[in-house]
Amino acid sequence: xxxxxxxxxxxxxxxxxxxxxxxxxxxxxxxxxxxxxxxxxxxxxxxxxxxxxxxxxxxxxxxxxxxxxxxxxxxxxxxxxxxxxxxxxxxxxxxxxxxxxxxxxxxxxxxxxxxxxxxxxxxxxxxxxxxxxxxxxxxxxxxxxxxxxxxxxxxxxxxxxxxxxxxxxxxxxxxxxxxxxxxxxxxxxxxxxxxxxxxx
Amino acid sequence: xxxxxxxxxxxxxxxxxxxxxxxxxxxxxxxxxxxxxxxxxxxxxxxxxxxxxxxxxxxxxxxxxxxxxxxxxxxxxxxxxxxxxxxxxxxxxxxxxxxxxxxxxxxxxxxxxxxxxxxxxxxxxxxxxxxxxxxxxxxxxxxxxxxxxxxxxxxxxxxxxxxxxxxxxxxxxxxxxxxxxxxxxxxxxxxxxxxxxx
Numbered sequence: 001x002x003x004x005x006x007x008x009x010x011x012x013x014x015x016x017x018x019x020x021x022x023x024x025x026x027x028x029x030x031x032x033x034x035x036x037x038x039x040x041x042x043x044x045x046x047x048x049x050x051x052x053x054x055x056x057x058x059x060x061x062x063x064x065x066x067x068x069x070x071x072x073x074x075x076x077x078x079x080x081x082x083x084x085x086x087x088x089x090x091x092x093x094x095x096x097x098x099x100x101x102x103x104x105x106x107x108x109x110x111x112x113x114x115x116x117x118x119x120x121x122x123x124x125x126x127x128x129x130x131x132x133x134x135x136x137x138x139x140x141x142x143x144x145x146x147x148x149x150x151x152x153x154x155x156x157x158x159x160x161x162x163x164x165x166x167x168x169x170x171x172x173x174x175x176x177x178x179x180x181x182x183x184x185x186x187x188x189x190x191x192x193x194x195x196x197x198x199x200x
Numbered sequence: 201x202x203x204x205x206x207x208x209x210x211x212x213x214x215x216x217x218x219x220x221x222x223x224x225x226x227x228x229x230x231x232x233x234x235x236x237x238x239x240x241x242x243x244x245x246x247x248x249x250x251x252x253x254x255x256x257x258x259x260x261x262x263x264x265x266x267x268x269x270x271x272x273x274x275x276x277x278x279x280x281x282x283x284x285x286x287x288x289x290x291x292x293x294x295x296x297x298x299x300x301x302x303x304x305x306x307x308x309x310x311x312x313x314x315x316x317x318x319x320x321x322x323x324x325x326x327x328x329x330x331x332x333x334x335x336x337x338x339x340x341x342x343x344x345x346x347x348x349x350x351x352x353x354x355x356x357x358x359x360x361x362x363x364x365x366x367x368x369x370x371x372x373x374x375x376x377x378x379x380x381x382x383x384x385x386x387x388x389x390x391x392x393x394x395x396x397x398x
Contacts, residue, residue, distance in 0.1 A: 022270035024262070031258045040251040053253050060261040134247075141244050160234045160245035188241045195244065 012076035019067055027064055034077070035060075037162055038084045044157055045088035047146055055091060059084040075168065082172045085154050092150050144194035151175075152187035159184055 007015065007029055015033075018026035038059055043052035063070075063080050070079060145153055154173055158164040166184075170177045235242040269277070283289050311318060352362050 020268065022268045022273070024267050027262060027265055027267060028258060031261050035257055036250055036252045039253045039257075043251050053257065056253055057257070057261055057264070061264045064261070064265040138248055141248060156241075156245065160242050161248070163234060188238050191241055191244070 013072045016067055016070055016072065016076060019064070030064065030076075031060055034080050037077075038080060040161065041081065041154075041157055042084055042088045044142070044145055044161075045085070045150060045153055046091055047142075051091065055087045056084070059087050062087075074171075077162075078164075078168050078172050081158065081162070081164070082174075085172060089150055089154075140195060144191055147194060148187055148190055152183050152190065155180055155183040156187040156191070 007018070007025060010018075010029075012030070012033070015026050015029050019030065035056065039052060039056045042055045042059070043049065046052050046055065059080065062083055070076065145156070148156070151173070155169055158169045158172060159166075164172070166177060166180055169175075169184075170180045173180065175183075235246075268274075348362065348366070351357070357365065
């Protein structure tokens with residue numbers, strides 16, 4: 001049985017089903033759909049490009065090699081974000097990584113490592129000054145996010161960047177719904193305090 | 201205080217709002233979008249650049265992923281395995297192999313035991329074939345010569361002119377054969393390059 005041409009418009013559940021049937025294209029489609037959100041979530045948790053890429057890779061390998069255990073009644077995105085978040089939290093527990101620089105990882109001691117761990121941001125067509133300002137603002141926001149507690153970080157990123165519902169976040173993070181609401185409320189409050197000067 | 205949901209910064213469960221008709225309402229946070237809940241924080245977070253892993257990420261992942269064998273291959277494998285597990289199939293396969301071996305042995309034995317007769321029959325067959333080829337050749341040459349003589353008589357050609365006409369005919373035939381060969385080779389080359397460019 002061949003894969004239909006509309007694989008890119010198929011639902012996650014359909015793509016997973018094709019992957020289970022042994023279609024390599026379906027595996028690749030899942031990687032293509034989730035590589036950016038998963039990498040972004042992990043990067044904003046660990047703040048190191050190399051580590052984030054390793055963890056994202058581990059997440060995908062774990063998920064794709066365990067597709068048989070995926071239950072289609074649940075959202076695929078919740079499942080993959082859950083594994084990605086657990087991987088990032090595990091890494092954070094093993095090693096504290098609290099500072100962030102858009103110029104590279106905090107522990108990047110050589111130029112190559114700094115370049116390797118720095119963020120690759122797409123060119124947006126802005127003037128150099130606007131680009132510099134946007135970069136500075138982005139850097140401030142990233143720094144503020146990095147100062148939040150890891151649980152707050154996951155919650156607020158999933159809510160605002162990935163657009164997840166509260167129930168979904170509770171499921172991903174294995175937390176009660178009330179706790180998720182509290183964490184998001186506190187995270188917002190802390191972010192507003194940390195970025196007070198940006199608001200002015 | 202009159203607030204519409206769109207310009208309200210949701211602040212936990214501490215604030216209450218009234219809608220435009222003055223009805224008190226508590227926002228149901230699970231129904232609002234992140235931008236409706238907190239537009240400022242949402243603007244900050246959604247303004248962050250989208251990050252993507254480096255080139256080759258997809259291939260690096262796929263190199264570590266085990267892709268199961270396609271369904272139809274699994275079915276064929278299962279069928280083959282099921283067949284091989286059956287005793288009757290082995291009996292049939294064994295019987296078929298034994299009968300084939302026996303047939304070959306009988307043929308070899310016949311050939312060896314009747315070698316002289318077979319050799320004679322073969323010589324006769326080969327001899328008659330060569331004879332037929334010879335006859336055909338002679339007939340063709342004879343007819344060609346007869347046609348040439350007839351033309352010579354009709355058109356009143358001299359011996360020298362007949363020789364030149366023969367030579368010219370040979371040159372035309374050789375040129376035609378060469379032209380045909382070139383055309384065929386060119387056609388093949390086109391086909392090869394057409395497949396290569398696809």
